Each structure stands twice: as structure tokens, then as C-alpha cells.
Amino acid sequence: MYIKDNEGNIVRRDFYGGNLKGIIDKLGYLKKLGVSIIYLSPIFEASSNHKYDTGDYKKIDAMFGDEEIFKELLDKASKKGINIILDGVFSHTGADSIYFNKYNRYSELGAYQSEESRYNSWYKFNDYPDDYDCWWGVKSLPNVNELDPTYMDYIIKDDDSVLKRWTTMGVKGWRLDVADELPEKFIKEFKKELKGVADDTILIGEVWEDASNKISYNQRREYLLGEQLDSVMGYPFRSNIVSFLKSDIKSIDLLNRFMQIKENYPSEAFKSNLNLIGSHDVKRIKTELNEDKELVKLAVGIQMTFEGIPYIYYGDEAGVCGNTDPDNRRTYPWKKEDEDMIEYYRNLTTIRKKYKALIYGETSFIDTKNADVFAFIRKTEDEKMLIVVNRSEKENDIKLDLDENTIEEIDIESNLKKYIEDTFEDDRSFEVNIKAKSLKVFNLKNLIV
Template structure:
């Protein structure tokens, strides 16, 4: 069917500005008519309500002088939230006026005709201005699973081993779960990594290029992962104590490295000072004491377990996050969990399973965090597009300005790995990333954590079938992409591993893949050398080749430091023609000195021809000869 109108939300000719809108910002909309029988075009805007439905709030008649270009303006929408829009077109067909409806094509920004009941509407995110601090947006984050990173004790033995636990004989042993006949953990296993071990490796991390350390939970807990908290105000004795933690913060700060903590606030551990099912704590725990100060934190019922627990796991009793005494303890009190550790020098928090936390809790956390430390950052664990995430029947407000500064970039990981594994073509990868860029407020996109591995997914090397060349392409993508690169400890050293617990092996000290470490280090250095890679905008390029992914990073300034990144996943040489508004392309590598360039390309017939080797990448600085002498 021929389209009777043309519109593309990714093209600023049709919608300006591109993407999400601030609450005080409007947008100009243009639609081209392709049929002389079009009588009128209305832009219909809907606002999403609390139950995920939506209702029409505005119908804007687009104006035209020649019946070829229709134009109108979306006035500032004032209230943050998710809005939708579509086009209602009146057309004369066979002497009768009828209405047809145009919405978004599934894979890109173009419009196509739909039956109204199947209409795919355009999302319009409206947000309040908020931004993450510069140190975060221009940083490189390193995620440490503490028990598995490094033991800093002179003896090499674990500190304060827990009762009935299993200590591995060798640092290089593969991790395993020791379970009983019911499949429950019978003994937690430990290697003995601790905070001293991190302190001892700060020099290594600094040399690698790391400026942010995100620690898996540090608080007292019976497990190796610490996501079943026993005491939010105490460092786990196997990791160290408050004095050692303060030393870590200070020595990291001296090297320009900030610390982010993992906050697990949707549930506690069953073996905790708060619940205290096993009476291991000298407190009135909620489990057997109705007059416990923590009793209202939990919901007790007539189930077999006897209480509400997280995802049915009996070791993880859910908390009532909006219980006033819980909010005071975690957030508001002068000595709250948030204030205690933030005032000690912690620069940010990552909220575990943030979709399990009520909006009010996240908003209160952000407000108090900014009061405690103005230059702090709040990150959330979100696995999907965080702009339109829905959980428990509610659309979440993560990126609307009063909650999260940044989220875990799982969509970035899924996209780049799917491309490198040959599961999607390059144009589909462009569409995935463009959809995110359209939906996210600009500051949220620049703060997005571009990860390729975490403790919850397979190691990137394993995911890419141990192909080091492909791993390098994934790393190069995250280091040149818009957002914050996120390194999972050991990925840079060539660690392999399937799902938990295999993805939580110890860091292979003295058995590292030094070539891979050098590649990470040089990629990070390149990121910092080329300013557009650090904080520039992104333009995705449709290469017309399924195997070649390319994008520009550019600065909206007179200072010329723009660049082109080209990634070829195939096992064949590729020749790609680029139509770019520049005069020269000078190749740079991930390791080079000023003036030591690779090839220089000049335009031929108005285009650049780039020849790229199999399973490789190329980075070019893009130059105007009129602006800069070469």
C-alpha cells in the first residue's frame, strides 16, 4: 500500500527537536502529504494514566499552504510522563471522506498506516531536567565481586571465615554450589577476596583507566554474594571493617577513583539482625517477636513459609519499603544507611532490583542522596528500556528527573552481542540503539552504563564462543559509544564462564591475558584522547551491509574532534562508501601517538570508500581542510 503521508521521528525535518522533551519544551511537527486527496491531518496526543491506559489530551490540526507539507507545534506538556502520539488523516476516497491512522513502524521512526485497533503509537518521553555528575559521565566503571577479586592478607588466607562454610583450597578452583537434597544452599563457598585486596590493586585499576569502582554488596551477610543482607550498617568481617573501608575510599580518591555501593533494599536476609530467624543476633528479630521494632518491615501470612518472600525464595523475606520506620532507617535518619556510608565518602549507589522498589522509595532515596552529596549518582538495575519499563501494573518513572541518573545497560549488551553473533543485521542494531536514544532523555542516554558482562550473565568471552577478535569488537563498541563503559572484573583478563556460578570465578592473577588487558587500556586511552568519544553526540549510519556497523561521534562546537567508527563482524574484507560532510578521514588506532596516523582518505565522487579487514574495526578522525591545517 502506498503511504499517503510521510513522517519520520528520527529525522529533525519532521520532528524537532529529536527525542524526549523537557517539561518546558515544545516540538515542531511536519508531515508530507503524498496524495492530493488528503483533506486534513490531525496530530493526536495521549497521556498515559496510572493503569497503563491512555487518554487523548490534545488534537492538533496541522496547517498547510500547499496541501503538500502540513505543520504544527506541540506546546510544552508541563507534566513529566510517557505520552503517545499518532496521526489522524482525513482523505477523500471514491467521493467519500474517511479517516485513516498513521503510527510508528515497529523497527524505525517512519510512519505507516494501521487499523486503529492495531495502531502502534509513537512514544514521547517528557522529563524534568536532571543530570549525572561529570565525573560519572566521563568515567569508566569497574564492577568488583569482592570475594572473587583479590585477597590482600599477607597469609593469603580468608579473614574471619564463617561457620559451616566451604573455603576453596586454591584461588584457581572453579566455583560450585554445595546444595542439599532440596536444592537449597547447604554451605556457602568462599575464596577470601577482601577490601585490602582491592586497595592493593588500585594501581592496576588506575593504570587500566578505571575511574569508578562499583562494589557488589559489602554489608554483613552469610553468603558470598551478600544480596541477603544481615546488617546494613556493618562491613562483612570477611571483607574487613569500617577502618579498612575508609582506607579504600581515601586511597581510591587519591587516585581519582570514586566508589559506588550496591544497595539491596527490596528484601533482607532471613539470617539478619532484622528478621533473625535463627537467633544468631542479639536483637528482637521480626520472625518470632511481634513487638520487634522491625516487625512492620515484613508481611507475615498463613503460607507454608509463613511470610512474604522475594520471588518465593524463603531466605529472602520481602520488606515493606514504604513502612515509615524502614524509610527512616534506610534513607531519612541522620545516621540512616544512606547517610552513614555516603557521608563516609561513597559517591553513589546502585539499587538492586529497582523494579521491586516503589516509586516513592526511589524518589526519597534520590532526594536524600543529593542532600548528603550533591555530586553523587544513583544507578538502577533495569534489564529493559528504562524509559518505558512497567512492573506490577505501573509504568516506572526512573528517567523522568527525580529518580535514577543511570541504569544498567542490558539493551546495549543484547544489541551488540546479537550483532556480533550474526543474529541481527547492522541496520537492526542501528534501530535498537536509535529507539533507545529517542526514548531516553539526553542526559540519561549519556549516563547509560554500556555493559557487556555482569555477575548475572555469561562472560562476554564465553558468549562470543571464545573468539578474541569478536570480544575486541564488543569492547571497542562500548569504549566508543555514547554512555559510560562498564567493565566486569576479569573480562579484561580473558576470564571465561557460563551462568552463575561460573561467571563468578576468581580474577586470574599471574595468568591474565595481557594482550586483552592492553587492548582495554589502549581503548580507554583512545576514549579520553578523542573528546567526541567522551561526551559527543551520536549519529548512526546505515551502511547497506548487514555485517558492517558504523556511527559518528561528534561535538556541537567549533572544536573539531569528530570521528567515525566502523565495525566489520564478517570473515571477509568489506568496502563501504560513506557520504559524510567532511573533507578528510585520518585513521587512528586504539594505540597511537600524535602524528602517527594510519591511512588518510580523501573524497572521491563526493564519498569516502573505506576498506575494512575481516573481524576488525577502524576509527577515523573526520576533518575539514578549510578549518584546520594538516
């Protein structure tokens, strides 16, 4: 939490939250939730509580622990089948850093202190030392020249570069903060070196729009053409889901929006898209949907059955509320969790892992001819799943024309087959009844010869 003055400068901070030991202690909880990857927001030394003002890229912030504790986390998480991804903030550093050292808190000679500093070429000074380029005008975040050779070496290329130091330790990927503000050459070099260290790693970018045709600083970006990002943060996914559940758009509009993204993205990128409904940059999903728990469950249900990678913002599964930053960074409500919501998440992650079509399957969309009901199919060669979502306050009957002659409903609460419905009609049509504000998952089969 932070307090600003009338000019928007941060004048006081309150620190609260967890640490790396706490994550280690809760690995069992995360495993039961179905988590296979933990993406950590910045953990490197920094003066703020959010840590996006890096002070030292090669040191764990003491608030969270130290390098030995981090290694312990990597080891124990790996034994549970959980990998760790780090947040890389490389478009700027902190003013209070070993590199800039505006407040003389580090023994290293910083760029602000002397033009003879070995870090001086990283920054652009308009009138040395107080007038310098900074991120969105925030003086505590001086921008860096990412293509400066010494910066590229320090972050990417040196034997003990930031990338190599933490990746060789066991980190399985990086999320690049504000990817739009990073030069393409920087991203390409980062990915090339990352894959050279370990080819089973992943590079994710913070991109808010359709990443296939994003124009940033008058340049069309090529994020998804193979040499840059493996995946992006799925903010369009969230926007689409929220718009539908708040009745701002109809089901056919949602279908068309998803189809546009699916057609624009390479198949590999669409399957690895981080489908988020919450993050530290937006309202909590429960708050966004006016604390309507039934609608929140619909959002989660779509997220867990849709093509891509479900991304859970800590605490959403426990019913945490919160407006925009910093209110959305509330601590996890231990012993005050919404146990029903946690169980709902667990049931959906179990179903997702049980039916491979929900992980690897292709997606086709169904025009239900009903503004309140959205439906889509996930399929592999061996499985075919139907998902139907009704946002309405009333139940709906939907007629669906399918290739199969049998549908089995999967009960989300019990993960059991609830009932089987057959059709002998030549047109293979089914009428599905779906209750108000509910989501159903069906297994489609041909059991009748």
C-alpha cells in the same frame, strides 16, 4: 559458589575471592586500566558469599574487612581520582539478619522471633512465623515493606540512616538492586536525600529493559523523568551487541535498536547509561561469544567508543570465562591474565579520554548498506570521530558520504595517527577498507580548503 538440593535450597557454600585490602593494593592497576569509578557488589554483613542477603546494613562484612579499611579504600581511591559506588539491596533482607534473625545469631530481637520486635512491621507474615513473603520464593530472602515508615527512616531519613552513614563517609553513589521491585516513592525519597547529602552523587538502577517505558507490576515506571534514577544498567546495550556479533541480526537492525533507545531516553540518561557487556547476572562476554577473542575485542571496542559510560565486569579485561551464576564469579587470574586483552582495554580507554567526542559527543548512525558492517559517528563542536566495525570473516570495502574531506585513522594499538586519506570530490565520499573481524576509529577533519 553454592550447592543446592533437589528442591533448590542452598545447602552448602564455598567462600573464595578478594577483600577491601586487595582492592587497595590493586588501585594502581585499576588506574592504569583507565578506571575512574569502582562499583562494589554488596559489602555489608551477610551469611552468603554474594551478600545479597543483608545481615546488617551498617556493618562491613568481616570477609571483606572493616569500616576502617573501607575508609582507607575511599581515601586512597580518591587520591587516584577513583570514586566508589555501593550496591544497595533494599527490597529484601537476609533471613539470617539482625532484622529478621531467624537463626537467633544476633542479640537483637528479630521479626521472626517475636511479633514485638521493632522490625516486625518491615515484613509480611501470612502465618507467623514460618510463612512469610520472600523474594521470588527464596526463604532466605524475606521481602520488606519498603514504605513502612520505620524502614524508610532506617534506610533513608534518620541522621544515621544507611544512606547517610555511608554517603557522608565518601561514597559517591548507589546502585539499587532490583529497582523494578522498589516503590516509586522509595526511589524518589532515596534520591532526594542522597542529593541533599552530596549533589555530586549518582543513583543507578538495575533495570533490564528499556527504562523509559518499563511496566513493572502493572505500573509504568518513571525512572528517567528526573526524580528517580540518574542511570540504569545497560542490559539492552549488551543484548544488542551480542545479537549483532553472533550474526543474529544485521547492522541495520542494530542501528534501529540503538536509535530506539536513544530516542526514548532523555539525553542526560542516554549519556549516563552504563554500557555493560558483562555482569554477575549473565554469561561472561568471552563465553557468550564462544571464546572468539576477535569478536570480544569488537564488543569492547564498541563499548569504549559508544555514547554512555563503559562498565567493565572485573576479569573480563583479563580474559576470564564463565557461564551463568555462580560460574561467572570466578576469581581474577593473577599472573595468568591475558596481557594482550588488558593492553587492548588500556589502549581504548586512553583513546576515549584523549578524544572528548568519545566521552561527551552526540551520536549519529550510518546505514552502511552492508549487513556485517556497523558504523556510527561521535561529535562535539570541536571533534568528530567515525567508528566502523566489521564482524565478517572477510574484509569489506565500505563507501561513506561524509561532510569532511579528510579522515585520519587512529591506530588502537599505538594510539597514533596511522594514515591520512583525503578526498577532493564534490560528494565527499570515502571508501574505507576494513579487515575481517576488526574495528577502526577515525578522526574526521576538514584540512583541505
